[in-house]
Amino acid sequence: MNLELKHVNKSFGDNKVLTDISFKVESGRAFGFLGRNGAGKTTTMRIITDVLSADSGQVLVNGSPINHDEVNIGYLPEERGLYSNEKVFTQLYYFARLKGTDRRSALQNVRYWLDRFDLAKYKNRKLSTLSKGLRQKVQIISALLNDPDILVLDEPFSGLDPINAHELKLAVGEFIQNQKIVIFSSHLMSYVEEFCRDVCVIEEGRIILNGDLNEIKASMAEKKMLLNANNMGIWELKELLEAENLIYPDAVVREFKLLVRLTENVTKEDILEFMMLNQIDINCFSQYEPSLQDVFVSKVGVRE
Numbered sequence: 001m002n003l004e005l006k007h008v009n010k011s012f013g014d015n016k017v018l019t020d021i022s023f024k025v026e027s028g029r030a031f032g033f034l035g036r037n038g039a040g041k042t043t044t045m046r047i048i049t050d051v052l053s054a055d056s057g058q059v060l061v062n063g064s065p066i067n068h069d070e071v072n073i074g075y076l077p078e079e080r081g082l083y084s085n086e087k088v089f090t091q092l093y094y095f096a097r098l099k100g101t102d103r104r105s106a107l108q109n110v111r112y113w114l115d116r117f118d119l120a121k122y123k124n125r126k127l128s129t130l131s132k133g134l135r136q137k138v139q140i141i142s143a144l145l146n147d148p149d150i151l152v153l154d155e156p157f158s159g160l161d162p163i164n165a166h167e168l169k170l171a172v173g174e175f176i177q178n179q180k181i182v183i184f185s186s187h188l189m190s191y192v193e194e195f196c197r198d199v200c201v202i203e204e205g206r207i208i209l210n211g212d213l214n215e216i217k218a219s220m221a222e223k224k225m226l227l228n229a230n231n232m233g234i235w236e237l238k239e240l241l242e243a244e245n246l247i248y249p250d251a252v253v254r255e256f257k258l259l260v261r262l263t264e265n266v267t268k269e270d271i272l273e274f275m276m277l278n279q280i281d282i283n284c285f286s287q288y289e290p291s292l293q294d295v296f297v298s299k300v301g302v303r304e
Contacts, residue, residue: 001027001062003048003150003181008057010043017043018205021057025198030172030182032196032213032292034189036300040205041185042078045152048183049075072099074148078155078185080139082127088138089114089123095142106145113141117167132159144171150181157188169194193292201299209299217290220298223262224288225271226254230281234258240278246271257284 003025010018018040025031035041046052048059050068059066083091089110096106114120117137127135136159143151153172157165172195176182186192192199199216201209209216229237238258241247247260262271268287275282290298 001149001179001181003066003183004058004060004063005044005048006058006060008044008047008054008059010047010052010055016205018047018054021202021205021207023200023207023210025181025183027181028176028179029197030176030184030195032192032199033183033185033202034192034199034296035202039202041202042154044202045075045077045154045183045185048150049073049152051075071150072146072148073150073152074143074145075152076140076143076154076156078158080135082135082139082142084128085126087124087126088119088130091127092138092141092145096145099146101146109145109147110141113144116171117141117164133161133164136160137164140168144175148180150183151175152183154185155187156184157186157191189291189293189296199292199295201296203300209295213292213295216295220290220295221288223266225260225262225268226257226284226286226288227260227271227275227282228257228284229275230283232280237280240280241271241274244274246274259288 004023006022008018008021009016021040021044033041033044043052047054061071092110092114093106096109097103101109111120114123117140119134119137119141122130122134127138130138140156143153151172156168156172160168169191172182172184176195182195184192184196193213197213198211199209199213200207227237228234234253234256238247238251238260241260242249245263246266248263251258251260253259262268272285275285
């Protein structure tokens with residue numbers, strides 16, 4: 001199965017919030033959908049889940065317009081929406097039945113997920129009496145119920161303690177292994193990096209990066225190195241390398257190391273030879289390996 005957005009546009013009045021959004025998500029490959037607050041992530045996810053309609057463009061499943069009566073979608077919104085005066089079990093059972101599950105399967109599914117997230121003892125409690133973390137787990141279960149074909153998670157780890165975050169990671173991993181489509185949006189880049197093979201970055205309603213994460217990292221790392229020396233300061237080393245036109249003048253410091261970009265036709269062997277000839281006592285000489293956070297910052301310009 002695959003999910004594809006083609007040339008999706010959306011405006012609210014005179015405010016254009018999505019412009020020509022196109023990407024494709026394959027089953028069994030988690031898709032990281034990233035962007036700053038207000039970039040258009042939530043609007044896009046609401047269009048996928050049929051909460052909103054696009055002004056133009058298409059949402060396709062296996063090349064055909066999505067039929068929300070046939071495709072089972074689990075959605076965890078960033079702005080959680082539960083009935084605070086309803087009991088936990090009653091509410092989850094209602095959600096399960098609302099999605100078309102028969103009575104017996106709905107009961108089994110609710111019991112399974114309550115046990116898995118250690119919520120069975122709260123099943124007869126009203127949502128309003130639970131802590132924020134417990135309410136978050138109930139919301140997560142509502143998205144996982146009924147074994148959805150497409151799972152859309154918006155900030156899923158918000159409010160979870162480490163134990164429950166680990167349980168959610170296991171559950172999401174199982175959905176990926178079972179060849180489900182998983183769309184994952186989070187400001188916690190380490191979680192996105194752990195799950196997602198493909199990433200898409202949206203900025204001001206436009207896609208500015210889309211592709212295989214490893215390929216994106218490799219492209220970003222090309223001709224970049226981390227250097228420092230035991231017998232020379234970082235800035236002195238920078239000046240020496242710049243004076244020989246071995247690196248560009250945009251080097252920066254990363255964790256007490258100099259992150260440099262080699263000039264055209266210069267190789268890491270040239271850098272090594274220069275440092276040895278100048279009796280520079282090498283402490284660090286390694287290929288730069290960017291994190292997803294580095295990729296994100298390089299595209300949007302700020303850390304969040």
